[in-house]
Amino acid sequence: MITFENDFIWEVDDKINSAMKDAFEKILDEKEKGISGYFTLGNDSLPIMEAAQAYAKTNAFVKKSDTIVVIGIGGSSLGTKAIDSIFRYKYKNIKKMLFLENPDEIDFSEKMEKIVKEKTLFIVVSKSGSTIETISIFKEIIERFSLDYAGEDKEQLIAITDEASVLHQFAQYYGIKSYLIPKNVGGRFSVLSAVGVVPLTIAGYDVKSILEGASTMVERFFNAKENHILKKAAFLSVYKKQTPINVVFSYANCLEDFTKWYVQLWGESLGKIDKHGNNTGLTPIGHIGSVDQHSFLQLIMQGPRDKTVTFIKVDNFEKEIKVPNISLKFIEKTDYINGYSFNELIDGECEATKESIIKEGINVDGITLDVLNEKNIGKLILYYELLTSLCGIMLGVNT
Amino acid sequence: MITFENDFIWEVDDKINSAMKDAFEKILDEKEKGISGYFTLGNDSLPIMEAAQAYAKTNAFVKKSDTIVVIGIGGSSLGTKAIDSIFRYKYKNIKKMLFLENPDEIDFSEKMEKIVKEKTLFIVVSKSGSTIETISIFKEIIERFSLDYAGEDKEQLIAITDEASVLHQFAQYYGIKSYLIPKNVGGRFSVLSAVGVVPLTIAGYDVKSILEGASTMVERFFNAKENHILKKAAFLSVYKKQTPINVVFSYANCLEDFTKWYVQLWGESLGKIDKHGNNTGLTPIGHIGSVDQHSFLQLIMQGPRDKTVTFIKVDNFEKEIKVPNISLKFIEKTDYINGYSFNELIDGECEATKESIIKEGINVDGITLDVLNEKNIGKLILYYELLTSLCGIMLGVNT
The missing domain is CATH 3.40.50.10490 (Glucose-6-phosphate isomerase like protein; domain 1)
Incomplete structure (x- = not known):
């Protein structure tokens, strides 16, 4: 299972609602006519x-x-x-x-x-x-x-x-x-x-399960059960001048190559001259938490307010490792984490980071995979592909 | 040997000259007083x-x-x-x-x-x-x-x-x-x-050679022999609103972790509230050419004009591999590269990319290492540390 949440700070007016409706119809048309396969x-x-x-x-x-x-x-x-x-x-x-x-x-x-x-x-x-x-x-x-x-x-x-x-x-x-x-x-x-x-x-x-996940996401989206994708695309398009950068923080090392795939998809599909002849695009940045969080977090919070941030995390890894109940002389102040799993430690950092960013008024959304399985990854791939297409439609570029 | 070149499109007026002079004095002071070690x-x-x-x-x-x-x-x-x-x-x-x-x-x-x-x-x-x-x-x-x-x-x-x-x-x-x-x-x-x-x-x-390279770069800089660093810092600071993103393209896979180090140094040092209380910072992005060039190049050229681009390349690798003189039936149009080395192929892409970006009026600079040796890497590390300090001084943040 994947859950999506967002805390975007904006008001959805009639114009945005109608743009979302148009985008949905356009992507449906692209699907039905086989324009994009x-x-x-x-x-x-x-x-x-x-x-x-x-x-x-x-x-x-x-x-x-x-x-x-x-x-x-x-x-x-x-x-x-x-x-x-x-x-x-x-x-x-x-x-x-x-x-x-x-x-x-x-x-x-x-x-x-x-x-x-x-x-x-x-x-x-x-x-x-x-x-x-x-x-x-x-x-x-x-x-x-x-x-x-x-x-x-x-x-x-x-x-x-x-x-x-x-x-x-x-x-x-x-x-x-x-x-x-x-x-x-x-x-x-x-x-x-x-x-x-x-x-x-x-x-x-197990490619079959990946494909199943992909089909499920597409079906749900076209049955209007994943409208958050439409909303995120609309938000990113409306605020393209204010927040042209989207930073994806994945709290799992093994997702590093996935973020590279996302950077490529996003950069190449959306960085284009739009239908009015203007330079358009959203700049993607992929990072791994908590490693990169130590440096990039400060830039997000204290640097220019030109970024939205997406947090991807996994609730349960198959290999649970718990911080042992060891107290090291003089370093006792780290003992508060003893008995918690590595993933709880990372997860805690993810949540704390997210909260502090939200408190600063920066726009954030979250993607949570219950487990790292094939179906979820199939869904996640399609989520990003649909999001990219919708952003393209709303930005007025041909993805 | 490392060579640095830049094609920044700007005019250096008295104000900028005096800011550079001030920054140089400030960093000299930091060195002499041991404020930064x-x-x-x-x-x-x-x-x-x-x-x-x-x-x-x-x-x-x-x-x-x-x-x-x-x-x-x-x-x-x-x-x-x-x-x-x-x-x-x-x-x-x-x-x-x-x-x-x-x-x-x-x-x-x-x-x-x-x-x-x-x-x-x-x-x-x-x-x-x-x-x-x-x-x-x-x-x-x-x-x-x-x-x-x-x-x-x-x-x-x-x-x-x-x-x-x-x-x-x-x-x-x-x-x-x-x-x-x-x-x-x-x-x-x-x-x-x-x-x-x-x-x-x-x-x-061979850590000794890395340290030697570092010492050489510091000595040359403080003897005013590497003034391009000062100029680059000034340029990035003056145009921080127009081009808040610096993309580093390294044309060597083994520099991928180096670009991660740079992203951390740059992001954490420069993403700060400045002395006037404003959010300040330059957003670093690291990429590997030619892999990432296929996607990110289009974003740089057709996307928003908010980026400067730095190209790092290596003239000679120790392991030369030449594209064999093989002609594959139907794929003969790729034969023009036969006999050239892999590095010449990458280098050609780097140069072509750079030229097309320059033609678009985007600001670019280049760093060329003759070979990938310890001395050059020591210099490159200090180059980035000095550049970061100078940008910090000119942006008015405490690195």
Whole structure:
């Protein structure tokens, strides 16, 4: 379960109500006309997931592989990486995932040390099929591992791309397995298309539950059961000049890559010239509490009042660790936290921080996941995608 | 060598010149009166480094240990972690470093799996000596590993803290090795004090060269040979309302933790109520090129014009990787980059991005490291510390 709350300080007048109504109709229209395809990925990707599952079970090479290397950048890797980072700790016996994103010589060399050719499945992901970083890294992989993509090593390769792209043509020509990204799903909205579904399914993750969560969120939203998304989009749009920055504080280390995905989605979708020719956009910043809270909190409170703040927290982690009942001589003043769990400590900091920010009159909203499971993450992904679309509509930009 | 360039679009009038002169005098005064102690750490920390080196060579436990666990948060860990992340690839035979920062149950549990008590040195870092996250994690470590801190395991522990803090008293009482942080060095300016110097020296890094780089930068600055720092601080202060956000794009993955250190330094030092009672501050954002460039660039160009952008790049990495001369059927249009190195590809993107941003009239500056060595990183750390102090002076806040 995810709960959403906000304490926005504003008055919703008729004009805002009517803008929300218009935005809802516009997004409904985009869904029904198939202008944007991400809404239905929760269902549309089920057959892709099943196909990938079947492939993983039957293909001899995939069966023996223990590592998946995803070659892709931006929207082609960030979402997949975010999900891998969140659930990795739960699954010890699934395939390892490595991401080759930046053609960074040091990072690349470090990762190469971890790859054993005979055990590695390479998945090349590029919507256009010719992303320069991705194809250059792919070439280096071919050279380094003498990858006979036209012959005996072709089962070590999968391509994920748009239909009829140059990468798709390449894959078809040589009989390399490929999966397609729907044309009406933009790169940064593509995590629940083949882009994320195929590598995560083959790795062994419970993709079905993620897709279920996504479908649930979409259904609830279009049945007017998640109107807070509409309100948040309206609030952010109305106050775009006053608070152009949205800071997301995630109180869980494993959500760090998720915040990177959000920053990308938000920045690239909303930073655009609007229909009146004006520069428009909301600047996203991702932080991890409590680590970053020590520094950034002060900036939020004492710095310019140009920020809204979103707190994401998890109520229960599966691994509870309690601060032991130890009293250290001279450091007894920290004993008040003894017996509480680490998560209660973090949670307490999150709540205290939130309250002090609210007291300053800064606009805040909160997202609480009861547990860190696949369904909740599917919902959270769709929440952010819907929010981004709605902000775009209300800001008058084409996301 | 580091080179700095800027293309700020502004006119420096007498008022700005006089503000720069005043700021220079004020920072000189802070240095000479010892109000702030970070300026001289390049020299002051040499004896600490030597002591730590001697300790590492003679102490039986430290000699046999292969892992250092740093328990600390914010200013007590970010800088050390940044340096470890930058140079880790160069040294394969030094001690492994793990950082326990956030009391995050999943992250903590994952890291615990990597720790073998008999081979691990625990370093507790807290300026105040009673940071709640740090001491709580320390207690859990004591419990989990049955760490007899008062008796036979005391050699597995080092404390780094302010003189006479509760942690210092604790260490002294039980005869636990401790190193002190100078009182006049703030937490977020403390990376080159015992905070970073002790763990990095014991791990096996070339701390001497980092300190040398730091000293060089300070000396050059106070001899008026790095006046661009003063100019950048003046520019950012004068245009604090127009461009309150500074985005740092580092074109090297291993600088990611460095940008986190910068975000902390900048945010916490400059986000403050100024001497006139106004909310003041510059919002820092750290990104990695070319990964984040794909999304954030559009926001910078088409979004609100509230940002300055700093590009950090490295001319030569030690590991050159060239895009092989492979032509993939149907994807031939990517062949123009064949034969160029990964770094040339990234560098080309950096330059193209910079040019297109400059063309839009957005203010940009560049920092180029010829190589990624210790001396350059020492300089870069001091560059950012000096810049932060100067911005603080010019914004009228107490950093």
